[in-house]
Amino acid sequence: MALLLLLLNVTAQSSLYSEKLAEFARMRAIDSTDVVMLGDDFIEYAGDWNVLLRARHIRNRGIAGDNIEGVARRVTSVTAGKPKAIFLMVGAHDLLGGKTPADLLRQYADVIRLIRRHSPKTELYVESVLPVNESLGREDLKGKTNVVAQFNRLLRHYCERNGVTYINLFKTFVRRGTYELRRELTQDGFALSPFGYKLWGFSLKQYLPD
Numbered sequence: 001m002a003l004l005l006l007l008l009n010v011t012a013q014s015s016l017y018s019e020k021l022a023e024f025a026r027m028r029a030i031d032s033t034d035v036v037m038l039g040d041d042f043i044e045y046a047g048d049w050n051v052l053l054r055a056r057h058i059r060n061r062g063i064a065g066d067n068i069e070g071v072a073r074r075v076t077s078v079t080a081g082k083p084k085a086i087f088l089m090v091g092a093h094d095l096l097g098g099k100t101p102a103d104l105l106r107q108y109a110d111v112i113r114l115i116r117r118h119s120p121k122t123e124l125y126v127e128s129v130l131p132v133n134e135s136l137g138r139e140d141l142k143g144k145t146n147v148v149a150q151f152n153r154l155l156r157h158y159c160e161r162n163g164v165t166y167i168n169l170f171k172t173f174v175r176r177g178t179y180e181l182r183r184e185l186t187q188d189g190f191a192l193s194p195f196g197y198k199l200w201g202f203s204l205k206q207y208l209p210d
Contacts, residue, residue, distance in 0.1 A: 020044075020063045021074065027059075030081030034059050035209065038078055039089040040066040042130060042192060042200075052201040055208055059083075067093045068107040075111055079119035085209050086115060087167075089127040091151065092190070096140050101151035105158060112164060125207055126159050128152045128170040131181040136189035149179040165207070172203055 030036060036059045037043045043062025050058045061078055063070065071090045078086065088111070094104050108126075115124055129148050132141045152170045159166035173196070175182050181189065185196035192200070 017063060017065070017070070024061065024077070030059055030078060030083050032082050032084055033057050034081065034083045035085045035087070036061050036078050036083045037087050037089075038062070038071060038075070039127075040064065040071075040093060042089055042092070045191070046197055046200070052197060053205060053208060057084075065093060066090060067097070068104060068111065072107065072111050072114065075114050076118055079115055079122065082119050083122055085123040085125065086119075087125045087127060087204065087207075088112075088115075089129070091129045092132075092148075095129065095147050095151060096144055101147060101154050104151055105154045108155060109158060112162070123165075123209055125165045125167055126155065127167045128155065130192070131170055131174045131179055133181040133183060133186055133189035135180070136183075136186070138189050141189050145179050167204070167207060169200065169203055172199065 034057045035055070037046070037049050038061045040062060041064040043060060044064050046052055046060065046062070048058075049060050050056060061074075068090055071088075090111075091104055091108065094107075095101070112124065112126070115122065129152055131148055132144050134141045134143075134145055149170070152168075156166050156168065158164075173181055173185055185193055185199060187193050
């Protein structure tokens with residue numbers, strides 16, 4: 001029974017993922033006037049980024065549950081339009097699923113290289129993976145507080161060495177003196193609250209291209 005439920009869940013997730021890709025395909029093609037938000041749940045659930053950032057031509061290309069492999073498979077559909085900028089955030093599900101920070105960084109670097117190769121004039125902004133709060137009871141968050149912090153250190157150092165703009169949201173979202181996500185910024189220790197999204201939007205405004 002447990003195996004059957006797992007298979008049904010995987011099938012449902014795969015179906016939803018395919019539906020999201022089909023939805024993107026029906027939309028206006030990305031072009032050089034666009035700024036693309038690319039990533040997972042956090043990106044998708046922000047909804048209309050134009051409203052959040054009080055801007056125009058912001059395209060949401062987040063898919064809930066996505067991971068670094070998923071983004072790698074679909075990144076060329078974004079770079080094909082040579083967007084003005086890409087804001088990249090992904091990796092939370094990889095870390096929660098047990099991937100090591102070092103392994104995730106290697107795959108992240110591959111995605112960054114793909115973006116630079118296929119759309120070299122696109123401004124690339126890499127955002128830190130957001131912190132988690134284990135105290136709110138989610139089983140999948142146990143032991144992940146320090147893992148997220150470790151990955152962000154590796155990612156920041158990689159970006160600094162390779163001339164990629166790194167946006168350190170992690171330090172803004174943690175409770176002072178800890179690596180723990182501030183309680184008022186989250187619904188369950190992982191997903192963001194409305195205030196969390198407001199803080200995120202405020203933090204990104206300075207990076208928006210003219």
